[in-house]
Amino acid sequence: MAILDIQIVSASLAEVQAGLAAAPDEASWIQSSYLIAEIVMIPLSGFLSRAISSRVLFTLSCAGFTLFSGACALADTLPAMVVARALQGFVGGAMIPICFSTSFLLYPGAERVKISVLISLTATLAPTIGPSLGGWLTQALSWHWLFLINLPIGTAVAVTAWLTLDIDRPEPGLLARFDWWGLLFMAGFLGSAEYVMEEGPRWGWFDDAEITHLALVCALCGALFLWRALTRAEPIIQLRAFRNRNFLMGCLLSCVVGVGLYGLVYVLPLFLARVRGYASMQIGETLFITGLCMFLSAPLAGRLAKLMDLRLLLVLGMLLFIASCLWIARLTNLSGFWEMAVPLGLRGTAMIFMFMPINQIAFGTLPPAEIKNAAALYNLMRNLGGALGLAAINTSVTWRGAAHRQHLTEQLGWARPNVPVWLDNLAARIALVQPDVPADLAALRRLQGLMQREALVLAYNDVLVLMAMLFLLAIPCVAIVARPRTGPGGH
Known part of the structure; x- marks a missing residue:
């Protein structure tokens, strides 16, 4: 469970x-x-x-x-x-x-x-x-x-x-x-480490002030916890x-x-x-x-x-x-x-x-x-x-x-002859189904969505x-x- x-x-x-x-x-x-x-x-x-x-x-x-x-x-x-x-x-x-x-x-x-x-x-x-x-x-x-x-x-x-x-x-x-101090340092070390690892990728790691501060707390508490574990008779x-x-x-x-x-x-x-x-x-x-x-x-x-x-x-x-x-x-x-x-x-x-x-x-x-x-x-x-x-x-x-988005974007430039043709054909189909929608813009958005998916x-x-x-x-x-x-x- x-x-x-x-x-x-x-x-x-x-x-x-x-x-x-x-x-x-x-x-x-x-x-x-x-x-x-x-x-x-x-x-x-x-x-x-x-x-x-x-x-x-x-x-x-x-x-x-x-x-x-x-x-x-x-x-x-x-x-x-x-x-x-x-x-x-x-x-x-x-x-x-x-x-x-x-x-x-x-x-x-x-x-x-x-x-x-x-x-x-x-x-x-x-x-x-x-x-x-x-x-x-x-x-x-x-x-x-x-x-x-x-x-x-x-x-x-x-x-x-x-x-x-x-x-x-x-x-x-x-x-x-x-060892109550050991428990406090262990909780600070493991809790902040888990939070940094969970939330770090989402907020750009050390670009985020909160992640940076908790990483410092993790390092400090980790060092103090290790000291208590190695020096106490009963850690x-x-x-x-x-x-x-x-x-x-x-x-x-x-x-x-x-x-x-x-x-x-x-x-x-x-x-x-x-x-x-x-x-x-x-x-x-x-x-x-x-x-x-x-x-x-x-x-x-x-x-x-x-x-x-x-x-x-x-x-x-x-x-x-x-x-x-x-x-x-x-x-x-x-x-x-x-x-x-x-x-x-x-x-x-x-x-x-x-x-x-x-x-x-x-x-x-x-x-x-x-x-x-x-x-x-x-x-x-x-x-x-x-x-x-x-x-x-x-x-x-x-x-x-x-990195893949950048590479795919380079491959989907206007210099590629099939890209304008594909966009024109898609825009034409969109215009038939949804005449009130800007067809060219909708086709570009569709291409962008496909590129991001791939x-x-x-x-x-x-x-x-x-x-x-x-x-x-x-x-x-x-x-x-x-x-x-x-x-x-x-x-």
């Missing part, structure tokens, strides 16, 4: 914006407030799970997430929605790392491979089906059900977790040594897990996978909406093939994990993802489901083949005592990778779109190629990784 709610609103943002009477440039805060709050809680969850136990923290997190989901559904103004989304993201952010750490603490040996496949399927499937489920709920019911759907599920999960789980023992003495985030080579490389690879996980789910809906004019339901139907192939590939991934080196399985997944990106990177203004079905299915298989080995690589050589804090850091890196990826994608679309298509193709190049450059990192073991913790 926590991962799904990152993406479930994206396909229906226009409907939510209209329901709240918000301006288009304000609606992005519905997403940003959730992401900023969640990214602050994720690293904090390691300390809190040690202090009050994983069972108590998960139950409180799930119950709070469910409660504030209801508040989101009841919101009737943008400020109320933003506050509810921020609280929903902050309180619910602890669930994700607790699931990762618990899977490694409770399931030893071969059982860990099975549970890792299920967790990988959940973590990758949720962002993929988010637009599909969101579009269907909005069209079939209303946008309120984007949040109301969490209520029965969240209640059942919270009650079940409280009554049945026994994971670890709390260390309440940690709360007396809680809120333990960074010593990064001394483990496999965990460090696992976090780096998780960051790269985060770009692919969230990047394609962001780029393709934009293409289908802005170029093809698809509604949210049509976008969801087009992307659904990825989720289907994830389900079908999960048993195969589990079988291969037992038969081959996990590092080879990871490389196979990365190569499949590269092939998927390069295949899709031939978009035209007519591309739709049938043109994307096979590469999107390939992407679903690739995500499962990558995600599960990376989990094992990151945690497979860590001692059990470090896994809780490590899970928080690991999930933080994946989310930061997604945020960095989306910022880079938005910036690339803007820059490459401008520039946008080319820019999206460039982004897909860049994404493939990123994964290609990341493959050598796998050679640095030691072969992960399947015993508990580092045993």
Whole structure:
């Protein structure tokens, strides 16, 4: 639910914006407030799970997430929605790392491979089906059900977790040594970083005074947070897990996978909406093939994990993802489901083949005592990778779109003999249908619209190629990784 709610609103943002009477440039805060709050809680969850136990923290997190989901559904103004989304993201952010750490603490040996496949399927499937489920709920019911759907599920999960789980023992003495200054610096660092990455491409990065000021806040708070983490006897985030080579490389690879996980789910809906004019339901139907192939590939991934080196399985997944990106990177203004079905299915298989080995690589050589804090850091890196990826994608679309528009404009000059002929013919047809409209001007506007559309298509193709190049450059990192073991913790 926590991962799904990152993406479930994206396909229906226009409907939510209209329901709240918000301006288009304000609606992005519905997403940003959730992401900023969640990214602050994720690293904090390691300390809190040690202090009050994983069972108590998960139950409180799930119950709070469910409660504030209801508040989101009841919101009737943008400020109320933003506050509810921020609280929903902050309180619910602890669930994700607790699931990762618990899977490694409770399931030893071969059982860990099975549970890792299920967790990988959940973590990758949720962002993929988010637009599909969101579009269907909005069209079939209303946008309120984007949040109301969490209520029965969240209640059942919270009650079940409280009554049945026994994971670890709390260390309440940690709360007396809680580093409040460290929390303040961490919140300032991660919150401002997330905002800068979310809003930077939209406002021209450092051309905007607010972005510049928050970037300075990010740098200052980041330095102070690092100082507290390295000098305190009991910091809120333990960074010593990064001394483990496999965990460090696992976090780096998780960051790269985060770009692919969230990047394609962001780029393709934009293409289908802005170029093809698809509604949210049509976008969801087009992307659904990825989720289907994830389900079908999960048993195969589990079988291969037992038969081959996990590092080879990871490389196979990365190569499949590269092939998927390069295949899709031939978009035209007519591309739709049938043109994307096979590469999107390939992407679903690739995500499962990558995600599960990376989990094992990151945690497979860590001692059990470090896994809780490590899970928080690991999930933080994946989310930061997604945020960095989306910022880079938005910036690339803007820059490459401008470059393609300039190039196409040069090719559509009056010196080209077919351009005046095409404009004259179009103007003549417009004059017949709409005699009161300035036909020459309407024809020029039509040509400009076509040029902008084609520039946008080319820019999206460039982004897909860049994404493939990123994964290609990341493959050598796998050679640095030691072969992960399947015993508990580092045993």
